[in-house]
Amino acid sequence: MDWSCYRFRSVWDLTAGRDDVYAVLERAEEYPRWWPQVREVIPLDEFSGTARFRSFLPYELQVTARALRRDPEAGVLEVGMEGDLEGWARWTLAAHGTGTRAVYDQEVEVRKPLMRRLSVLCRPVFRANHAAMMRGGRRGLAAYLRAV
Secondary structure, eight states: OOTTEEEEEEEEEESSOHHHHHHHHTOGGGHHHHOTTEEEEEEOSSSEEEEEEOOSSSOOEEEEEEEEEEETTTTEEEEEEEESEEEEEEEEEEEETTEEEEEEEEEEEEOOHHHHHTHHHHHHHHHHHHHHHHHHHHHHHHHHHHHO
């Protein structure tokens, strides 16, 4: 097992419609408005940008993300990442009752040297850090969608 590789899945049930959720999620440069752990997103061009994020642990991660798939009909947004994390992340949206189920899947390898050195010992803490970030994102997105 490579202790520096992670696979995550988060499921968010939201009250807003699928098209409304997709419209917010496709504007990654606006994530810092509603996702507290996303500190900054800087577009590089129409399909890529850099992002800095931090959860409760005292370190930031920085990645360059490039759009791999933008499919509003299927409700899919996928990016490839390189930098402190290398791999991909994907949102898949589907109608769920009167709202939307947003599924976030991510497969990454940690490239940040300190995190790699601590990967065996701190793996449970890194997973908890990611879970806290995802809870903050779900709460932030739900509140943002209610406000707009």
